[in-house]
Amino acid sequence: AGDPAAGKAKAAICAACHGADGVAMIPGYPNLKGQNEQYLANALKAYKNKERTGGMAMVMQPQASMLNDTDIANVAAYFAQLK
Amino acid sequence: AGDPAAGKAKAAICAACHGADGVAMIPGYPNLKGQNEQYLANALKAYKNKERTGGMAMVMQPQASMLNDTDIANVAAYFAQLK
Numbered sequence: 001a002g003d004p005a006a007g008k009a010k011a012a013i014c015a016a017c018h019g020a021d022g023v024a025m026i027p028g029y030p031n032l033k034g035q036n037e038q039y040l041a042n043a044l045k046a047y048k049n050k051e052r053t054g055g056m057a058m059v060m061q062p063q064a065s066m067l068n069d070t071d072i073a074n075v076a077a078y079f080a081q082l083k
Numbered sequence: 084a085g086d087p088a089a090g091k092a093k094a095a096i097c098a099a100c101h102g103a104d105g106v107a108m109i110p111g112y113p114n115l116k117g118q119n120e121q122y123l124a125n126a127l128k129a130y131k132n133k134e135r136t137g138g139m140a141m142v143m144q145p146q147a148s149m150l151n152d153t154d155i156a157n158v159a160a161y162f163a164q165l166k
Contacts, residue, residue: 028121038111042138051137055125 001037002070007078010071013063014079022082028056037080044072084120085153090161093154096146097162105165111139120163127155 014032018024022033032040046052048064067075097115101107105116115123129135131147150158 024119024122027119028125030119030122030126031117034114036107036110036113039107039113042111043113046135046137046140049137051140052129052135054129054132054134057129057134 002041002073002075002077004074004078004081007071007074007076010067010075011078014075017059018079022079032079033082035079037076040076040079041072044076045069048072085124085156085158085160087157087161087164090154090157090159093150093158094161097158100142101162105162115162116165118162120159123159123162124155127159128152131155 017026017029018032022035023031043052044060044064044067047057047060048067050057050061052060064072100109100112101115105118106114126135127143127147127150130140130143131150133140133144135143147155
């Protein structure tokens with residue numbers, strides 16, 4: 001499991017689209033608050049590995065590519081623990 | 084926007100992995116309860132169009148392929164309105 005505090009420090013850019021509280025205000029963007037931690041990590045890795053294409057993947061692929069495996073675990077832990 | 088009642092009728096199979104209440108009990112599977120409706124529809128379409136690969140896409144591609152556009156809108160509306 002990741003470190004939520006370390007994840008928060010990496011997650012500032014996520015808030016631009018997914019909301020500071022993990023609730024996206026833009027239709028079509030997923031809420032991240034309380035989402036399953038392992039799913040969030042898997043989704044980020046899928047974007048990083050270009051296994052997700054189409055839709056907003058053009059945004060998420062480069063975002064995810066900036067995160068290493070530890071960053072991904074930490075960011076996933078951060079959003080998963082938001083209430 | 085889709086029809087939640089019609090979506091519920093199509094969503095029984097989803098519950099096997101994503102939970103009857105839209106909260107997945109299996110690590111690595113996303114919660115769907117209260118998720119953004121348009122995002123859910125976009126995600127299903129991405130699986131149907133094979134724009135999402137890797138991970139559990141091997142499960143979700145065939146599931147999504149059984150849904151037409153109306154079904155997708157309705158299933159998305161159903162999970163989005165779960166509290």
